Amino acid sequence: MIQELVWATSLTLMAVLALVFIWVAFKARIELPDYGPAIASAYQKRTWLFGLAMVILIWANYRTLSHLPYVSSSAAQGSAATVQPVEVVGNQWSWTITPSNLKAGQTAEFHVTSTDVNHGFAVYDPDMRIVAQTQAMPGYINKLRYTFTKPGTYRVLCLEYCGVAHHQMAADITVAAR
Ligand SMILES: [Cu+2]
Known part of the structure; x- marks a missing residue:
């Protein structure tokens, strides 16, 4: 019972924290000086690579975490x-x-x-x-x-x-x- 309460409280606080991070990330968006097309395309590539890495990471976690030898409570x-x-x-x-x-x-x-x-x-x-x-x-x-x-x-x-x-x-x- 108390575990469920702690779990719900943690999830809520984590969600609030995530929202604050997202808000700060959007507020902190700065205009880059014009470095020319080569740099601009490198930045774009970096953004794509980061996105790809995130997708792979989330997918790998999703596929493997449930195989941990802890008996799920349900x-x-x-x-x-x-x-x-x-x-x-x-x-x-x-x-x-x-x-x-x-x-x-x-x-x-x-x-x-x-x-x-x-x-x-x-x-x-x-x-x-x-x-x-x-x-x-x-x-x-x-x-x-x-x-x-x-x-x-x-x-x-x-x-x-x-x-x-x-x-x-x-x-x-x-x-x-x-
Ligand atoms: Cu023994």
């Missing part, structure tokens, strides 16, 4: 009715995941904690690509939402070195087709 939300709570407890050296059978298309909300030391709760898809992760900390419950889209066996590994059998801290989450 994708992660799911409606309250479809969110499946999953209790996750890490301890030296195993995971307890309840339930560990989920359905594709369902948003899981992992409640992640630890009984002893810090562990790293990481979920890998069937191709062993990491899809979500958070810390498992004693005394804290970290919430992590993830919507499983494809069915299969997902692997849970520990990402935080937690003792001699750290490498054995693995578990499975089975995601059935919807």
